[in-house]
Amino acid sequence: MAQSSINLERLAKVWALAEGGREGETDAARTRAAAMIEPYGYVLDDIPGLLADAGFGDDLPQPGPGGLRFYDMGNPAHMRAYQREHDAKRRRWMRDNADRIAEVIARYGSEEAVFAPTAEEKALDAAIEPFRDPKQAGHATSFDGSTYLPTPRMVDAMGAAIPWPDTIPAALAEHAVWEALWSDRNTADGNEQGEYLSHGGDFRRSHLAAMVEKLIPAQDLSDVIIRLRFHLDSQGLYDDPQAVLTDLERLQAAGFGASETRDSPGLSLDVDIPGNEGDKVGNPHVCAGPNLDAPPPSRLNTAGQRRAEVKRILATQEGRSMSLREIAARAGVSPSTVLNIRRRMAA
Numbered sequence: 378m379a380q381s382s383i384n385l386e387r388l389a390k391v392w393a394l395a396e397g398g399r400e401g402e403t404d405a406a407r408t409r410a411a412a413m414i415e416p417y418g419y420v421l422d423d424i425p426g427l428l429a430d431a432g433f434g435d436d437l438p439q440p441g442p443g444g445l446r447f448y449d450m451g452n453p454a455h456m457r458a459y460q461r462e463h464d465a466k467r468r469r470w471m472r473d474n475a476d477r478i479a480e481v482i483a484r485y486g487s488e489e490a491v492f493a494p495t496a497e498e499k500a501l502d503a504a505i506e507p508f509r510d511p512k513q514a515g516h517a518t519s520f521d522g523s524t525y526l527p528t529p530r531m532v533d534a535m536g537a538a539i540p541w542p543d544t545i546p547a548a549l550a551e552h553a554v555w556e557a558l559w560s561d562r563n564t565a566d567g568n569e570q571g572e573y574l575s576h577g578g579d580f581r582r583s584h585l586a587a588m589v590e591k592l593i594p595a596q597d598l599s600d601v602i603i604r605l606r607f608h609l610d611s612q613g614l615y616d617d618p619q620a621v622l623t624d625l626e627r628l629q630a631a632g633f634g635a636s637e638t639r640d641s642p643g644l645s646l647d648v649d650i651p652g653n654e655g656d657k658v659g660n661p662h663v664c665a666g667p668n669l670d671a672p673p674p675s676r677l678n679t680a681g682q683r684r685a686e687v688k689r690i691l692a693t694q695e696g697r698s699m700s701l702r703e704i705a706a707r708a709g710v711s712p713s714t715v716l717n718i719r720r721r722m723a724a
Contacts, residue, residue, distance in 0.1 A: 382417060383413060383414060383417060383419075383427070384413070385427065385428065387413070388410060388413055388414070388424065388427070388428065389428050391406050391409050391410045391413065392406070392410055392424050392428065394406035395407045395410055407421060410424060414427070419469075420468075422464070422465060422468055423465045423468065423469060424465075425458075425461035425462065425465055426461060426462045426464075426465025426466055426469075427465070459703075463702075467567050467568065467569065470567060470568045471567045471568075474564070474568070477564055478564055478565060478567075481561045481564050481565050482565055484561075485561070488565055491561060491562055491565040492562055492565070492566075492573070494575055495558070495578075497539060497578065497581075498574070498575040498577055498578045499575075500538045500539060500577070501535055501538055501539065501575065501577025501578055501580070501581050502575050502576060502577040502578075503538070503577075504531075504534040504535050504537065504538040504577060505520050505521075505527075505531050505534055505535065505576065505577050505580060507534070508520040508521035508528070508530065508531055508534070510522065518576065520576065520580070525583065525716075525720045526580075526583055526584070526587075526720070527580040527581075527583065527584050531580060532584055535577065535580065535581055535584070539581075541584075541588070542585075542588065542593075543593065544593065544596065544600070545588075545589055545593050545595060545596075545600045545603050545604055546599075546600070546603060548585050548588040548589050548593060549585075549589045549603060549607060551585055552582060552585040552586055552589060555574065555578060555581065555582040555585070556582070558573075558574065558578070559573050559574055559582075559713075569702075570701070570702050570705065570711065570712040570713075586615060589603075589604060589607050589615075590604070590607065590608065590615040590617050590620065591604075591617040591619075591620035594623075594624065594627065595624035595627075595628065597628065598628065600624070601621060601624045601625060601628070604620065604621060604624065605621055608621070611714075612683060612684060612710060612714060613683075613684040614684070614714050614717050614718065683708050683709050683710050684710070684714075684718065686707070686708040686709075687704060687705075687708045687710060687714070687715055687718050688718060688722065690704050690707065690708065691704070691715075691718065691719055691722060692722075701715045701716055701719075
């Protein structure tokens with residue numbers, strides 16, 4: 378949209394009258410403001426976000442080094458400004474992606490069905506329930522002492538409910554299924570970037586990623602390529618060169634022997650590398666394919682720069698109080714990437 382074509386300085390003055398003018402001025406100012414923005418595809422609810430992006434408003438935090446705007450969530454004015462900006466951006470996203478939202482809902486049959494727990498989620502939740510820790514006020518839900526990554530006992534329990542894949546391609550295919558389910562729910566929810574998988578599903582997804590990253594030994598050069606591509610596609614989140622080196626050294630010692638076709642247990646056996654047309658695993662509505670929660674454009678040009686920016690923000694006092702969504706928007710990555718980087722920094 379042509380935001381740069383709007384006279385934002387004049388819009389700020391008009392909007393000030395619309396929000397705080399005398400009786401009779403308010404309606405006229407709102408009408409005038411609408412006439413200024415509607416030709417560019419905006420509505421009145423978008424104005425606070427437009428002005429916030431341009432730095433107008435006494436209650437807005439000013440951009441710091443690198444152009445980042447840190448919101449003090451202990452400051453009510455900052456909280457209001459952040460919420461206005463967030464709500465306006467969400468409305469714009471839903472308007473711009475209405476076709477995608479409709480496609481997802483149509484594929485599942487209803488919006489409620491998009492978020493309904495799958496059979497796999499129910500089975501995994503039941504498997505890890507015995508390890509649920511007592512709830513502590515102010516703390517995230519944890520299982521077996523872990524909040525983010527499954528413990529060995531949880532891995533065994535989940536494997537008893539749904540056998541783990543034993544090859545890298547099969548682990549990657551199932552991981553793509555969980556990513557696609559998360560992405561569908563995120564799309565239907567207006568790109569809120571929430572925690573859309575059940576506890577069992579989220580732990581399962583995390584362990585599958587570790588299996589592809591380093592845990593399953595590569596059986597041939599194709600496996601090594603898949604593993605390395607997974608590292609690169611993760612924008613630096615999964616980056617274990619030692620695992621790749623170990624694979625190559627073992628294969629070299631074996632004469633680079635290629636294996637025959639290998640079946641593997643897992644969530645499903647009728648999928649190949651994610652991205653192929655027709656990949657459908659587990660939930661019949663979920664199609665593995667292009668990731669719908671692609672990170673927004675960023676001034677940071679490489680994956681390494683974006684990952685470094687996330688680490689830099691998380692290392693600051695302000696960054697430790699920011700939400701995953703806010704950090705992700707400023708670094709040009711997805712909130713799940715921020716979450717995983719934060720987990721690794723904490724570890």
